[in-house]
Amino acid sequence: MNFLNKFIKKFQSSEKNLEQSATNNLKISPNLDEFVKKELVPGLNISSDYFWKTFEDIVERFSERNRELLNERENLQSKIDDWHIQNKDFNSEEYKNFLTDIGYIHPRSSDFKIKTWNVDPEIRKIAGPQLVVPVMNARFALNATNARWGSLYDALYGTDIISDSNGAEREGGYNPIRGDKVIAFSKEFLDNTIPLQFGKYENVINFEFVDSEILMTLNDGKKVNLKEKEKYIGYMDKGEGAYGLLFKNNNLHFEIQIDKNHPIGQEDPAGIKDILMESAITTIQDCEDSVAAVDDEDKIIVYRNWLGLMKGNLKRTFEKSGKSITRELNPDRKYLLKNGRMILLPGRSMLLVRNVGHLMTNPAVRDKNGNEVFEGIMDAVFTICIGIHDLVGNGKYKNSKTKSIYIVKPKMHGPKEVKFTCDLFAAIEDAFNLPMNTVKVGIMDEERRTTVNLKECIEVAKHRVIFINTGFLDRTGDEIHTSMEAGPMVTKTRMKQENWINAYENWNVDIGLETGFKGNAQIGKGMWPMPDEMLEMYKAKSVHPRSGANCAWVPSPTAATIHAIHYHQIYVQSEQDKILNRDKASLNDLLKIPLIKSYEMPSAEEIQEELDNNAQGILGYVVRWVDQGIGCSKVPDLNDIGLMEDRATCRISSQHIANWLHHGLCSEKQVIETMKKMAKVVDLQNKDDVNYKKMSPAYDGIAFKAACDLAIQGRTQPSGYTEPILHEMRLKRK
Secondary structure (H helix, E strand, O other): OOHHHHHHHHHOOOOOOOEEOOOOOOEEOHHHHHHHHHHHOOOOOOOHHHHHHHHHHHHHHHHHHHHHHHHHHHHHHHHHHHHHHHOOOOOHHHHHHHHHHOOOOOOOOOOOOOOOOOOOHHHHOOOEEEEEEEOOOHHHHHHHHHHHEEEHHHHHHOOOOOOOOOOOOOOOOOOHHHHHHHHHHHHHHHHHHOOEOOOOHHHEEEEEEEOOEEEEEEOOOOEEOEOOHHHEEEEEEEEOOEEEEEEEEOOEEEEEEEOOOOHHHHHOOOOEEEEEEEOOOEEEEEOOOOOOOOOHHHHHHHHHHHHHHHHOOOEEEEEEOOEEEEEEOOOOEEEEEOOOOEEEEOOOOEEEEEOOOOOOEEEEEEOOOOOEEEHHHHHHHHHHHHHHHHHOOOOOOOOOOOOOEEEEEOOOOOHHHHHHHHHHHHHHHHHOOOOOOOEEEEEEEOOHHHHHOHHHHHHHOOOOEEEEEEOHHHHHHHHHHHOHHHOOEOOHHHHOOOHHHHHHHHHHHHHHHHOOOOOOOEEEEOOOOOOOOHHHHHHHOOHHHHOOOOEEEEOOHHHHHHHHHHHHHOOHHHHHHHHOOOOOOOHHHHOOOOEOOHHHOOOHHHHHHHHHHHHHHHHHHHHHHHHHOOOOEEEEOOOOOEEEEOHHHHHHHHHHHHHHHHOOOOOHHHHHHHHHHHHHHHHHHOOOOOOOOOOOOOOOOHHHHHHHHHHHOHHHOHHHOOHHHHHHHHHHHO
């Protein structure tokens, strides 16, 4: 019996309270069945019986094909392992020919352009930041959705972009010295984005409306207009002399807020109290890497929150600074344009939903044979059905004005798996009487077989695709696992300097532009991992729009507001025009395996340092995942710098240890001892968490075992994924 079948059989043993449905052969969790009857289908022209009959038909049609695709992953990996074992004297051309012969590299596609229709402008033409948030956490999900607009003053004041030097500390109450620095930075932003014909914004003492235009009065009495008058769009009257001036640059809006009665506005010569930035243009509500959903209880939370977002009634009340605060979705923003017409700008981020991949099953529903259903199939049926509420107008607000449902699909390996996803979406559309290609797909380019066949993946989804995105961490995890037998890999720090990484990032953009993504779809880049290091992000992340990416991931609403500045500084479509004329990234560079050169083998001290770093990251993440069900969190590293950790970061760390263990750079005993040493560090870092369960000194908890298993058994995990072990241990913990 192969590993996949053993894995699936093992997970069938998790007993849940299931009952036979009266209308079909499925065994459905009563709680999930009740959710469908009382929450999901009301308001739709769909009965719960029809929903479950549809669900059963989809499961019947696609489950075996799903298993075949997973078996193909395993078979290809086995052939690659054997080739590396038999070919220690590596020849790159022979390797590429071998990958072609076994079908790992598909026949190359002819030239084509994507033909996706009915795509909202947030995806099609507006370049800007993208948030990824665990939909399982309603408060986070609401905050991210509302992050379409953010205060520039708040984002600057509360982060390290503004230096604490010379009396500008953040601590305590409002610091006017720090406030002055914030205002100076913001006015420089205005000088660079909507420059005056002459003079600077620090000299503006008044704004006035003249013939549908805005004139600024300077402190010397002179009146001045914008160099580019068309960037002034309109205004919002807020009453009592307060108003907002709306500007548009590079397809992004921002609002200068004038209020001379506000404490900040009173101190400003022109009465400016803030600059409101259009920030998170799109947000991925995540059912996958950033959540810990292992059973019916968890999946109901996931689906209920997604339903609340689609219907616009999701709310959360919580205590903050001794006050009760209720968070709900922001309304749209109404402005009067220069031509006298009213315009509504979205008050919320455009939402996509990320389903899980093809691998995992879930005990919430079993098929007629008692097998857990594939969670990716389950997610597709549920999230699409929930999305219909938005399409038919059951929501308080509209998410998609073009009547599309946007699903990001991760961890697909090559064109066959992308075709499976498209066929699955088509079957669900047909069952729910949706127009063909209503459901759009975002392809996560985070597995090696998808990267080398990216054009071919896009071609099979050319009527649905709205998004491709690079993901360094998952992609590196798969790079290590795929080439596990080739030899020991370079350190994680060195990995970012390897040829294949640069080729991978460029290849993704090259293929996207070649296939017609410009003006039609998103080309995305990955996450900034340090949510507290905003100055470093501000310095570094301009590379993403310059690389031709019209969206890039950020870890927080504040980060979205800061990153939005880059899209005002850089017009992505112009950068894409330049990139279309450059030399394309090469497949040969993509296939260069990041092995340690024989003359660069690390010392014993360097090996231990790398083990410490990997083990601490794994433990810090896994202990929260297994014990508390937290799928994404800010985990302090060895230097106590908070890093955003999800399953992708855990995958690369566990695969790296597994690789060095397999090739003898370390021993299993050394790995376990390192885990014990780092468990003490993680315990200390979490000492103030009342829900935290210490791993030391017993080292006998489920979370500690899970962390050790991820590293020691990493070589045998399917594609090096962490989910099988994490799900098994979380279910035991629950």
